[in-house]
Amino acid sequence: MGVIFLDNAATTPLEPRVKEEMIRMMENFGNPSSTHVSGRGAKVEVEVVRKRIAKIIGAQPSEIFFTSGGTEADNMALFCSVRDLGVKRIITTTIEHHAVGHPVEFMAERGEVEAVYLSVNEHGDIDLAELESLLKEGPKTLVSLMFANNEIGNLHPVNEIGALCQKYDALFHSDTVQAMGHLHINVSETPYDFLTCSAHKIHGPKGVGFAFVRSGLKIKPLIQGGAQERNMRAGTENTIGICALGKAFEVATSEMAEDQKKVEALKQYIIDEIKSIVPGVKFFGRSAELDKSLYTVLSIAFPKTENDMLTFTLDMKGINVSGGSACTSGSNQGSHVIRALGAWTADYQPVRVSFSKFNTRECAEGFLSAVREIYAVNQEA
Numbered sequence: 001m002g003v004i005f006l007d008n009a010a011t012t013p014l015e016p017r018v019k020e021e022m023i024r025m026m027e028n029f030g031n032p033s034s035t036h037v038s039g040r041g042a043k044v045e046v047e048v049v050r051k052r053i054a055k056i057i058g059a060q061p062s063e064i065f066f067t068s069g070g071t072e073a074d075n076m077a078l079f080c081s082v083r084d085l086g087v088k089r090i091i092t093t094t095i096e097h098h099a100v101g102h103p104v105e106f107m108a109e110r111g112e113v114e115a116v117y118l119s120v121n122e123h124g125d126i127d128l129a130e131l132e133s134l135l136k137e138g139p140k141t142l143v144s145l146m147f148a149n150n151e152i153g154n155l156h157p158v159n160e161i162g163a164l165c166q167k168y169d170a171l172f173h174s175d176t177v178q179a180m181g182h183l184h185i186n187v188s189e190t191p192y193d194f195l196t197c198s199a200h201k202i203h204g205p206k207g208v209g210f211a212f213v214r215s216g217l218k219i220k221p222l223i224q225g226g227a228q229e230r231n232m233r234a235g236t237e238n239t240i241g242i243c244a245l246g247k248a249f250e251v252a253t254s255e256m257a258e259d260q261k262k263v264e265a266l267k268q269y270i271i272d273e274i275k276s277i278v279p280g281v282k283f284f285g286r287s288a289e290l291d292k293s294l295y296t297v298l299s300i301a302f303p304k305t306e307n308d309m310l311t312f313t314l315d316m317k318g319i320n321v322s323g324g325s326a327c328t329s330g331s332n333q334g335s336h337v338i339r340a341l342g343a344w345t346a347d348y349q350p351v352r353v354s355f356s357k358f359n360t361r362e363c364a365e366g367f368l369s370a371v372r373e374i375y376a377v378n379q380e381a
Contacts, residue, residue: 152285
């Protein structure tokens with residue numbers, strides 16, 4: 001059946017309806033900043049998408065800012081909070097995506113902010129009591145905790161985190177790149193101050209996303225050079241990308257329940273089967289617990305053998321999975337998320353299997369068949 005793509009936490013294939021929207025917008029090449037008819041037409045398209053996204057997440061259109069993706073949106077929240085909102089301390093964890101971790105480290109090294117890291121247990125869970133203890137005292141604080149972890153699938157209790165931030169007058173930023181379009185998110189129900197989205201995680205194109213910035217937070221542009229996005233982001237708007245993002249977000253959120261049911265069944269099937277194929281297999285984080293993890297992510301802990309190139313071997317068999325985040329796949333240090341779970345992880349190889357609505361039972365069977373072949377060879381050796 002050719003390549004089996006099970007690395008959807010890294011990126012997703014383009015949804016056909018999104019592709020149609022992109023083709024449609026190729027005819028509308030006007031610059032949204034221009035005042036003539038072509039520019040006004042492009043501007044209308046952008047604003048329609050802004051209103052659509054805002055309605056879906058319970059926001060105001062003025063709180064949605066289009067970006068180049070999740071990384072830029074995370075950087076906007078973090079850097080601008082310190083520069084413009086008087087934040088002197090950022091509370092986060094060591095298992096955040098590097099789009100959060102690296103900016104925090106950068107500012108801390110320069111003495112611009114204090115970085116405080118919540119402890120995580122061997123399952124990747126945080127302790128809300130520890131967070132509250134920290135919030136009870138100290139300087140102006142931004143709490144940055146992702147909704148759904150991109151490597152181990154853990155779901156942070158964002159409602160409780162938001163309530164604590166509200167109680168102690170802290171700002172709350174959540175990297176929701178993996179959660180957007182997969183989980184219910186409403187800013188009128190949970191007191192987020194900053195949220196992020198990347199289109200290519202929900203079957204849209206790469207290079208476009210958005211940031212939610214709660215009304216009343218007076219931040220200045222991260223990128224200078226123009227008055228686009230109501231003076232919040234310089235640079236001509238990516239109209240094709242923005243409209244594609246709008247379509248991808250609309251499709252993902254309207255079909256979420258159906259997609260979740262299908263994907264959860266595939267995930268559970270692989271969990272059940274892999275236990276019978278691989279002696280001593282474990283799972284990182286809460287990824288094997290459907291009620292405590294993002295249904296699109298399964299992080300398998302394979303006991304280490306002489307074959308320590310499991311993802312490469314699977315790739316040679318036409319199975320696309322990863323050893324962790326695609327953003328750190330070139331690192332020779334392995335996954336910072338897996339390491340943070342404790343010393344026990346050194347005896348296991350991580351393989352992240354991440355699903356989309358386009359995966360089928362046949363995809364699951366292909367992956368399991370490849371694993372059977374690999375472990376049959378290992379046992380013979």
